Amino acid sequence: MTELDAILSDVDFEGWFFCESQLTAPWGLALPGGRLAAVHAVLEGRCRIDLGPIGISRDLEAGDVAFLPLDTPHSLRSSPDVEAIPVADVPGLDRRDRRMVRLEHGGGGDQVTLLTASFRTAGSLPPVSLAGIDPLIVIPAESHAKLGLLLNLCRTEHHSNAFAQPAVLRRLSELLFLVTLQVLAERGSSKTGWFSTINDPRYGRVLEAVYTRPGDAWSLNRLAEIAGMSRASFARGFRQRLGVTPLAYLTMIRLDRAAAGLAKSRQLISRIALQCGYNSVPSFTRAFVKARGLTPSQFRRQAQMSRSEY
Template sequence: MDILTEALASMRTGKPASVRTVGRAPWALRLPPVVGAGFHVVLYGTCWLIPSQDLEPVPLSPGDVVFLRDGRGHVLADHPTTPPQDPAEEDFAGGRGRPDASPIGSFRVGGDGPETRLLCGSYDLDQGRPHPLVRQLPEVIHLQTRHGRHAELSAAVQLLGAELENPRIGSDGIVPSLIDSLLLYILRAWFDDQTPAAVDGWAAALGDPAVAPVLAAMHEAPAAQWTVESLAERAGLSRAAFARRFATLVGEPPMSYLTHWRMTTAARLLRESDTPLTAVAARAGYGSEFAFAKAFKREYGLAPGGYRRQTAAARLGA
């Protein structure tokens, strides 16, 4: 079971939005917060990312990729001292809302100096209930793909750049898929960069010989009648040793995480399918629809049917 893919899929609430941005010095854009996570790929030229007052500006070069975990507001600029301007909201809509729209919007800014070309965008992720794997990521991830680093991420960036520079037949289908894949390549590259001595939390849990198989089992079969004893047996540890190790790495006790994942699984089914509530309850490990509804309302503040109607209405209004 690919836990990273499952964790991200559980948070997805829509398709990524993206804008091909061209800046000519002097230029600076103040980008507002987004509901989800933000990203930037430098395709040509150089610029600076200014995350906020409490973080230092980050110089960016061709091939650099930045991921902003919480979609925080920030500034992109040719130089940290350039006064930023606020783009209109429609400038960064990515063409969404029109059936004939391109998957990539476009925006130009600045004067007549050196040019920088970027792909800017956001992923619709439910930040109200983020998976702990995502919650433990740094607020800003900066990855460099030059000089042979992160070969797969570099290949994705090059493919994306080629499609944007020279759109051809099939580009409207290829570009969104590449942007979706980019998120997984970004997080894989970040996990690969973590040294064993510095790794803790979920980064350590995914590589732990005892905890990783247990997490995979929970994700693969959330409806199974797991107990701390049966999970400890799978981990090859005593009950007490397993419970301590799991809580230390994952950040919560085994059964607490199992409940969280069961409810997350149920919420995804309610959002993305018309599966009957009885079947949703069974796939979340509940033999009784009443018991499931009670647990779900405790977790989400809404009964399952109300949650399904609310998320459906939100999609129609997007």
């Protein structure tokens, strides 16, 4: 099992925003971004997506899946000349139910059906994992059999009005996210970023070792040995690819794993700390507070409350 396989197997979604939208021209929505990632699947019709702050725009058609790795602030609209209003200001939109939001909006013209999901996870997928790739990736479903199958399932479920339809659509959106990551890994051709790093045998061995055994007493020398490189060359190449040092990446993986353990288990904090490479609770707590802004106990309470809502 590669690191990618292990990570995708461990991803545990804590939904933030999931929406099935029926939109009629003219319409425009501005989305704030800021979560781990966002996926827009166009089930019917066509629209335009704009990443205003970085000047990227694409036209989307039925069957397209738009993937924003870091959920950059963006807008969706029926045509370029339509003003986009903040999604939170759309009349009648009630976001208290995070499990399923239905949105009907627009001026009564040509219709677009969108399946939108922005995600929060309970660990196992740190943001650095999605760094280094394009801020907007559009994949036509027809170019990938599995994506096409998922979109067909989404369309079928959307029109079915069947029992448990919201839950089925939500889980289908999670599968869209995971399969999109598979496509990106298969197509990874850039020289930087996480996907290119795990596809390099030298660095891939290191990422797999760190991810599968975060509690080991890792050092820069040990990691360089696994890569079969000199310490200096390994450290320099790692930072060029991922934008962080090997030991900083190790810390992120450890704390990410700890966060997942705190959210999902009742294990003692001391045991979770030890499993993640920290020999004392005080040192673990200091590192966790620095990264998350909460003590492990506070994070556990907040995470478990969130899971009960989800």
